Structures are given as structure tokens and as C-alpha cells.
Amino acid sequence: xxxxxxxxxxxxxxxxxxxxxxxxxxxxxxxxxxxxxxxxxxxxxxxxxxxxxxxxxxxxxxxxxxxxxxxxxxxxxxxxxxxxxxxxxxxxxxxxxxxxxxxxxxxxxxxxxx
Amino acid sequence: xxxxxxxxxxxxxxxxxxxxxxxxxxxxxxxxxxxxxxxxxxxxxxxxxxxxxxxxxxxxxxxxxxxxxxxxxxxxxxxxxxxxxxxxxxxxxxxxxxxxxxxxxxxxxxxxxx
DNA sequence: ACTATATGTGACCATTTGGTCACATGTCAA
DNA sequence: TTGACATGTGACCAAATGGTCACATATAGT
Numbered sequence: 001x002x003x004x005x006x007x008x009x010x011x012x013x014x015x016x017x018x019x020x021x022x023x024x025x026x027x028x029x030x031x032x033x034x035x036x037x038x039x040x041x042x043x044x045x046x047x048x049x050x051x052x053x054x055x056x057x058x059x060x061x062x063x064x065x066x067x068x069x070x071x072x073x074x075x076x077x078x079x080x081x082x083x084x085x086x087x088x089x090x091x092x093x094x095x096x097x098x099x100x101x102x103x104x105x106x107x108x109x110x111x112x113x114x
Numbered sequence: 115x116x117x118x119x120x121x122x123x124x125x126x127x128x129x130x131x132x133x134x135x136x137x138x139x140x141x142x143x144x145x146x147x148x149x150x151x152x153x154x155x156x157x158x159x160x161x162x163x164x165x166x167x168x169x170x171x172x173x174x175x176x177x178x179x180x181x182x183x184x185x186x187x188x189x190x191x192x193x194x195x196x197x198x199x200x201x202x203x204x205x206x207x208x209x210x211x212x213x214x215x216x217x218x219x220x221x222x223x224x225x226x227x228x
Numbered sequence: 229a230c231t232a233t234a235t236g237t238g239a240c241c242a243t244t245t246g247g248t249c250a251c252a253t254g255t256c257a258a
Numbered sequence: 259t260t261g262a263c264a265t266g267t268g269a270c271c272a273a274a275t276g277g278t279c280a281c282a283t284a285t286a287g288t
Contacts, residue, residue, distance in 0.1 A: 005128050012126030013246085014119050032264065044247050046266075065255040065264045127276085146234065158277050160235075179234045179285040 002056055007075045010055035015040070016048045020057060023071040030066045116170055121189045124169035129154070130162045134171060137185040144180045 010016055015038060022037055023029060031049065035042040049069060052058040059070045124130055129152060136151055137143060145163065149156040163183060166172040173184045 008126050008128075008131070012122050014122075015246085017122070030264080040246090041248060042265085043249075047246075067265065129276085144234075154276090155278060156235085157279075161276075181235065 002075050002078055004079065006051075006055040007057065007079060010051050010057055011076075013048070013051075015044075016052055019045070019048055019052060020071060023058065023069055027070050028061075028068045030068060032066075034069065116189050116192055118193065120165075120169040121171065121193060124165050124171055127162070127165075129158075130166055133159070133162055133166060134185060137172065137183055141184050142175075142182045144182060146180075148183065 018038070019034060022034055031042060031046060034049070035045050038045055049058060053060060053069075056075045057072055059072045061068045061070070132152070133148060136148055145156060145160060148163070149159050152159055163172060167174060167183075170189045171186055173186045175182045175184070
């Protein structure tokens, strides 16, 4: 079960959003690696990672003495569905544009189609 | 333009998300009307509405002595575009990871690591 | 003009939060 | 086994936050 409040609270801090960005660039980074990118001691980074993990936005795995951190987009996806999509009807046209844009990215050129 | 940090911070509080829900149900409500729905004095509600307004999530208009509040979904849409959609491409694999994680792996407390 | 209504301001307080540190545990490699 | 390395815990502190209140301003309606 995903706690919507934990997810929103986790996303409410720019350092944590930056950590998600870092993991998005390269998944499976250790605390030591992430620590380098922030102007903060590893203890601060650790706290932020804990918040992200408890919100389900980051999943971890141990490899020996290293803790690997992986981005989990599922909670964000659920927010997208449960919260943001609530406002669809207010902006039908823009959403249509977005959809078109996304679909065109998946466009398969004629020569490669079966 | 739109301060992403203000938007995320504004969304990070459940009372404020509830206020957005109320405005989504019925747009243009006054402070007095919204106040009824929360278990909080009007001062608290006022502060939350101010945060929402400064984040651009709520737009206001005066009608005599009444202040009408309107939901503005645009900042949410921008988050949708620049933040959430970032993770679209990873969605499938992350979902797979989660599934695998839930099915086969068990969390091993640090103290008990081999 | 008078009074009830609707919202605003600044001070204030308790709690939460972001961040650091001393110290501790667990792991790798020589 | 020894020592360097990677992460964890609990206490601690300053700052931000959620919420209330006394007091103030502006508008509506009679």
C-alpha cells in the first residue's frame, strides 16, 4: 500500500528531488556516490534517502557493504493517476496535445513497420 | 515563471491537497465556505490558501468583501510534463523490479547480514 | 450612520524538519 | 587478524512550519 502523504512529503524537498534525478541518470548508486553530488554530509543524504525509501520512491539492495539505491517510479505514477488526472477535464485540449506529443515519440517509421 | 519548489511544497501538506479537492468539486468558493470543511480556524485555512496562491495553484478574485478562490491546474500540468514524465521510460522496468522484489526477495535487517 | 459580515496582519507557540556529530556495526582485502 | 571502508544510530540544535489569537480594515444591508 502506498501512502500518498509520504510520497508528497518526500517530493516536497528539493534535495530529495535532486536525489531522484541522480538515480534517474544512473540507477543503483551507493550512498557514498550520491554523497559526492550534494553539499551536505553523508548523514543528511542518508536521512533524505530514508525518507525516499519509506515513501517507496527508492528501493534498495545490499551488495556486500554497499547499499544500492534504485528509483521506483510507481508511486509517482499512482499520484499521476489519482491526483493529477483529477484535473483532466479542466484542460482537455492541452492534454490532447500532450498525448499527441507522447504518441508521436513512439511513432514507428514506415520503413521499419512490419 | 512557476517555482517548482513552491508547488511541490504546497502539495506536500494534506490540508492543502484537501483544499484543492474542495475547489475541484466547486470552484470559486470563499474563505468562509472553505473554512467549514476543515477542522481548523479560518486563520489556518487562510495561511494554507496563501501558500497555494503563492504557488500558483489557486487564483483569487474579489467580489465585494468576499474573496473567491479558483483552482489553477497549470502548475500541476507543468510538473506532469517536466517531472513525472521523466520517469515514463523507466516505468516498465521499475514495475518489473518491484514485482520481482515483492515476489522473491525478503528484507534482511542490517544487523543480520551474513 | 450603525452593525453584522468577510477577510487581513502580526505576534506567538508547539511541533516538525533539515542538518551535523560522536560513536557503533558490519564488510572487504591484505 | 588487522585496518580501511561503507553504512547505521541516537542525540542534538537551529530553522521552518502548522496552527491559534487579539486586533484591525473593509464592505453589505438596513
